[in-house]
């Protein structure tokens with residue numbers, strides 16, 4: 001099953017970043033997905049297939065605000 005996600009959603013990755021945070025925000029959605037580390041601001045790009053494999057959970061902004 002492919003997770004639903006959109007721009008500015010936060011995602012939790014399976015493996016933490018080098019800065020020990022595993023919370024990222026989606027800053028670009030296209031053929032590739034761009035993610036920004038919430039802690040250190042580091043940005044990475046990956047294709048959708050890799051993204052699906054690496055994420056643990058998508059935190060939708062609507063859910064968080066309600």
Ligand SMILES: [Zn+2]
Pocket residue numbers: 017018019020021037038039040041042
């Ligand atoms: Zn980081």
